[in-house]
Amino acid sequence: xxxxxPATGVDLVSDALLELDAAAVTVEDADADTxxxxxxxxEPGMPQTQTEKVAGWQRxxxxxxxxxxxxxxxxxxxxxxxxxxQGVHVQGVRPVEEQDWVRLTQSQFSxxxxxxxxxxxxxxxxxPAQAREVIRLxxxxxxxxxxxxxxxxxxxxxxxxxxxxxxxxxxxxDYGCGSGILAIxxxxxxxxxxxxxxxxxxxxxxxxxxxxxxxxxxxxxLPEAAEGTYPLVLANILSAPLKLLAPLLCGHVTSGGxxxxxxxxxxQIEELRTAYAPWVELQVxxxxxxxxxxxxxxx
Ligand SMILES: C[S@@+](CC[C@H](N)C(=O)[O-])C[C@H]1O[C@@H](n2cnc3c(N)ncnc32)[C@H](O)[C@@H]1O
Numbered sequence: 583x584x585x586x587x588p589a590t591g592v593d594l595v596s597d598a599l600l601e602l603d604a605a606a607v608t609v610e611d612a613d614a615d616t617x618x619x620x621x622x623x624x625e626p627g628m629p630q631t632q633t634e635k636v637a638g639w640q641r642x643x644x645x646x647x648x649x650x651x652x653x654x655x656x657x658x659x660x661x662x663x664x665x666x667x668q669g670v671h672v673q674g675v676r677p678v679e680e681q682d683w684v685r686l687t688q689s690q691f692s693x694x695x696x697x698x699x700x701x702x703x704x705x706x707x708x709x710p711a712q713a714r715e716v717i718r719l720x721x722x723x724x725x726x727x728x729x730x731x732x733x734x735x736x737x738x739x740x741x742x743x744x745x746x747x748x749x750x751x752x753x754x755x756d757y758g759c760g761s762g763i764l765a766i767x768x769x770x771x772x773x774x775x776x777x778x779x780x781x782x783x784x785x786x787x788x789x790x791x792x793x794x795x796x797x798x799x800x801x802x803x804l805p806e807a808a809e810g811t812y813p814l815v816l817a818n819i820l821s822a823p824l825k826l827l828a829p830l831l832c833g834h835v836t837s838g839g840x841x842x843x844x845x846x847x848x849x850q851i852e853e854l855r856t857a858y859a860p861w862v863e864l865q866v867x868x869x870x871x872x873x874x875x876x877x878x879x880x881x
Contacts, residue, residue, distance in 0.1 A: 583654045584673040585644045586612055592638030594666040602657035604646040612641035643673075651675060691720075694728040696737040702728030702763070705795070715741070717766050718795055728763060731870035732818050732844040739842055739867060739875060740767045740816075747814075747840070748772030755779070755812040755834055757827070758819040762789025762800060768814065769798040777801045779808050811836040818844035825857040832861035835880040842867075843876045851876065 583604075587595050596607045613619050648654040654675045661667050693710055694702040701713040705720050719727055728734060744751075751773040756765035759778035762785075769776045778789045778800045786802045793800040801807065813836045817824060824831075824843055835841050841862055846854055851874055855864050862878035869875070 583646045583648065583658055583675045585646070586671040586673055587638065587642045587644050588669045589638045589640050589642060591666065591669055592642050592644070595644060595661070595670055598661055598664055598666045599644070599646040599657065602660045603653060604648055604657065606647045608645045609638050610643045610645070611639040612643045613639070647678065651677060691727070691729075694734070696728070696734060697741050700737070700741045700767075702737075715770055717763060717770065719761060719763060719766075719792055727761065731873045732846075732875075733763060735868040735870055735873065735875040736764050736816055736818050736842060736844050737767050739877065740764065740771050743840075744771035750813050753777070753810075753812045754814045755808050755816070757805070757808060757815060757817040757831060757834075758823075759789045759802070760785050760818075762792045762802065764816045764818065765789060765800050765802075766793055766796050766798055768816070769793075769800065770796070773814070775801065777803070777808055777812070779803055779805045781805060808834060810834070811839065813839040814842070815839070816842045820845040821847065821850040821854060824854060828857045828861070832858065832880065835862070837880055839880050841878045841880065844873070846874050846876055848872055848874055 585595065592609055596609070599607050611619055646657070648657060658672055658675060662672070688704065688706050691704045693704070693707050696702065698712060699714040701710055702717050702719055703709050703713065705718050709716050717728070728737065748771050751768065752775065754765070754768040754773040754776045756762070756768065756776065756778045759765050759780045762778050765776045765778035780786050780789070781804065786804065789800060790802040793802070812834055815831055815835050817827065817831055824845060831841065843854065843864070848869065851866060854876055858864050858878065862880055864876040864878045867875045867877040
């Protein structure tokens with residue numbers, strides 16, 4: 583069912599549709615791709631005039647999905663009897679083509695090359711012939727499928743440094759492990775014992791599951807599980823938490839050890855350098871799509 587709804591009614595009408603047995607409701611800008619398109623979510627470059635959270639666009643299109651056409655028609659009648667339906671214009675009820683949703687979702691995730699021979703490969707994909715080192719990972723609840731530039735830069739750093747350094751990686755800490763992808767990579771590239779920690783229990787679980795699926799052993803836990811010092815500390819979080827975590831993360835790096843930080847935009851380099859200056863001198867090791875990889879050795 584397609585409905586045109588004023589911004590003030592988006593939340594109420596969406597809730598009413600779900601009450602009327604809609605399986606899903608999506609909201610789109612009725613004026614998308616026209617000169618009247620309205621940015622409302624603080625996209626980059628947009629002046630921050632709109633600080634209040636808004637539920638929809640001035641003219642929002644709601645698409646509500648129902649089991650079948652009869653259910654959609656009944657919901658339509660039910661909706662129009664409600665006070666919430668004031669200002670709502672029903673544009674029509676149309677059948678949705680049957681799709682193989684699993685296949686469609688899977689087709690959106692392809693193997694990701696990190697180096698010519700190191701690949702992140704979803705479990706339903708064949709391993710590319712040129713891949714010598716592979717991490718098997720499916721998109722799930724936790725962040726870190728290898729598709730984000732910050733993750734890719736960390737992975738590339740691990741792969742490139744492993745030839746000369748992995749002998750010294752007897753302990754590695756992945757702080758903010760998400761799916762565990764960096765910890766798994768460190769382990770595959772020769773690290774001894776790897777601690778993978780995260781504030782999100784779902785990430786801890788996901789890391790443990792992904793480690794099993796990749797035949798590596800990780801010690802997964804909440805942040806307090808990180809203990810002592812490590813010759814390699816990896817943290818792909820975001821600039822603000824990374825600044826707060828500076829004393830803690832630097833305290834975990836062995837003297838002469840490496841610190842690798844990601845989740846930082848180019849314009850945030852200087853603030854990060856300043857925050858870490860009491861312990862280490864951060865250098866830009868890599869850049870990708872506006873993101874930077876900052877690394878340092880602890881004196
Ligand atoms: C951007 S994801 C990175 C995941 C993965 N390491 C990667 O490189 O793809 C950041 C992760 O850090 C975790 N995180 C955020 N703040 C944290 C904190 N203060 N301490 C520990 N983990 C944190 C989040 O829960 C999230 O799983």
